[in-house]
Amino acid sequence: SQTIHQWPATLVQPVGSPLSLECTVEGTSNPNLYWYRQAAGRGLQLLFYSVGIGQISSEVPQNLSASRPQDRQFILSSKKLLLSDSGFYLCAWSVEPSRDSKFFGPGTRLTVL
Amino acid sequence: KQEVTQIPAALSVPEGENLVLNCSFTDSAIYNLQWFRQDPGKGLTSLLLIQSSQREQTSGRLNASLDKSSGRSTLYIAASQPGDSATYLCAVSNQAGTALIFGKGTTLSVSS
Numbered sequence: 001s002q003t004i005h006q007w008p009a010t011l012v013q014p015v016g017s018p019l020s021l022e023c024t025v026e027g028t029s030n031p032n033l034y035w036y037r038q039a040a041g042r043g044l045q046l047l048f049y050s051v052g053i054g055q056i057s058s059e060v061p062q063n064l065s066a067s068r069p070q071d072r073q074f075i076l077s078s079k080k081l082l083l084s085d086s087g088f089y090l091c092a093w094s095v096e097p098s099r100d101s102k103f104f105g106p107g108t109r110l111t112v113l
Numbered sequence: 114k115q116e117v118t119q120i121p122a123a124l125s126v127p128e129g130e131n132l133v134l135n136c137s138f139t140d141s142a143i144y145n146l147q148w149f150r151q152d153p154g155k156g157l158t159s160l161l162l163i164q165s166s167q168r169e170q171t172s173g174r175l176n177a178s179l180d181k182s183s184g185r186s187t188l189y190i191a192a193s194q195p196g197d198s199a200t201y202l203c204a205v206s207n208q209a210g211t212a213l214i215f216g217k218g219t220t221l222s223v224s225s
Contacts (some may be wrong), residue, residue, distance in 0.1 A: 042217070
């Protein structure tokens with residue numbers, strides 16, 4: 001069966017510090033991968049998606065970037081965090097982007113102080 | 114721009130009641146609709162996926178319907194239990210299938 005992992009589970013970082021969140025998927029090949037953010041009082045927002053190694057699409061211009069160095073690894077990064085980057089970051093995967101369900105990881109709670 | 118609205122925002126019911134959660138979307142050009150459950154501080158658990166050509170899907174005590182032309186979906190929970198307490202999120206997929214547009218959710222509390 002497929003599983004999706006995210007780490008760290010929680011993170012507290014000062015403003016201006018760098019960020020690296022990691023997501024890995026097991027039990028499937030060539031998944032479509034997604035990063036979502038859930039901010040307080042707001043719905044989930046798609047940040048990035050990837051259909052293959054090195055292929056990243058950004059949905060919302062912002063302070064963050066994403067990379068996919070391996071087939072089942074998706075990384076969310078920032079060079080300098082802002083207060084507004086605080087939120088709950090969720091990684092998701094799917095087989096077919098349009099037809100199939102999207103499955104979510106356990107999330108990373110990021111607090112920027 | 115697609116917008117997804119969920120009503121009510123919160124709902125409290127006694128155990129055993131049947132209940133309906135509502136979801137509406139502004140653009141009927143969707144590929145599919147998915148219902149999720151989120152427990153506090155946790156990730157999302159997929160409950161049901163309805164393709165745009167389908168009318169409903171069932172899983173155990175859950176039944177989700179879709180009326181694409183009117184931009185509505187409902188999630189029916191039969192014989193609610195305290196373990197059903199969670200936030201329920203509705204999301205529609207754009208035509209390319211790359212993005213899920215989420216509502217803000219309905220927080221359900223089932224008391225024993």
